[in-house]
Amino acid sequence: MDDNPAPRTAQPLLVDFILSLDGCAAGEGWPGWWGLQSDEYLDWLAGEPDYVSLMGATTYRLMSEMGQQAEQIEISEEEKASFEEMAQLPKVVFSSTLQEPLAWPNTTLISADAVEAVRELKQTSSLPLTTVGSIRLSHSLMKAGLVDRFRVILFPVITGRTGLERIWDRFEDFGLELTEARTFAGGLQLLEYVPTYLPEPPGTAWER
Numbered sequence: 001m002d003d004n005p006a007p008r009t010a011q012p013l014l015v016d017f018i019l020s021l022d023g024c025a026a027g028e029g030w031p032g033w034w035g036l037q038s039d040e041y042l043d044w045l046a047g048e049p050d051y052v053s054l055m056g057a058t059t060y061r062l063m064s065e066m067g068q069q070a071e072q073i074e075i076s077e078e079e080k081a082s083f084e085e086m087a088q089l090p091k092v093v094f095s096s097t098l099q100e101p102l103a104w105p106n107t108t109l110i111s112a113d114a115v116e117a118v119r120e121l122k123q124t125s126s127l128p129l130t131t132v133g134s135i136r137l138s139h140s141l142m143k144a145g146l147v148d149r150f151r152v153i154l155f156p157v158i159t160g161r162t163g164l165e166r167i168w169d170r171f172e173d174f175g176l177e178l179t180e181a182r183t184f185a186g187g188l189q190l191l192e193y194v195p196t197y198l199p200e201p202p203g204t205a206w207e208r
Helices: 039-046 057-069 077-088 114-124 135-143
Strands: 013-020 024-027 052-056 091-094 107-110 129-131 149-155 163-166 174-183 189-197
Touching (some): 052 057, 052 114, 057 091, 114 129, 114 135, 129 135, 135 189, 149 174
Parallel strands (some): 052 129
Antiparallel strands (some): 149 189
């Protein structure tokens, strides 16, 4: 009988963004999900596995405050349920400025280097990992080669001048290998890739 247990399989890390077609995570005056969440999309979302959610301090402050206000403010029942579920799931926030105890339930504070901490979490976590917002953190993890899946849900709107949190302006260059594509009712597009960091554009000698 083999007394050596099989090595633990590393947990996958998903970077997941929900965006308008012009790459914005929100828009001034727009409702959550731009008011376009379909039953098909919400059913698919409910069927997703539980994750450990990773975030930076800015996202933590925003999300925890929204979670505390969710019962008092005028948002959809689907959004309220989403915040209730988030409160119950394990979360990790990377910050050198926040201090314990943290107000949002089931949140662990890590002040060490996020890339090295996530490298270890992939080996020790009992659940897969995903980022929540946190553009700078997501970019750092992708650049370090730790991201297994990079998923974008595109909502069929252009927010133009009302758009907030323009994601791609804060990213360097990446190659993307498409692994899944799906269209939900209402025109929502799921695109999932394996990302590869590109130190420079391939096949060019341009100087920047």
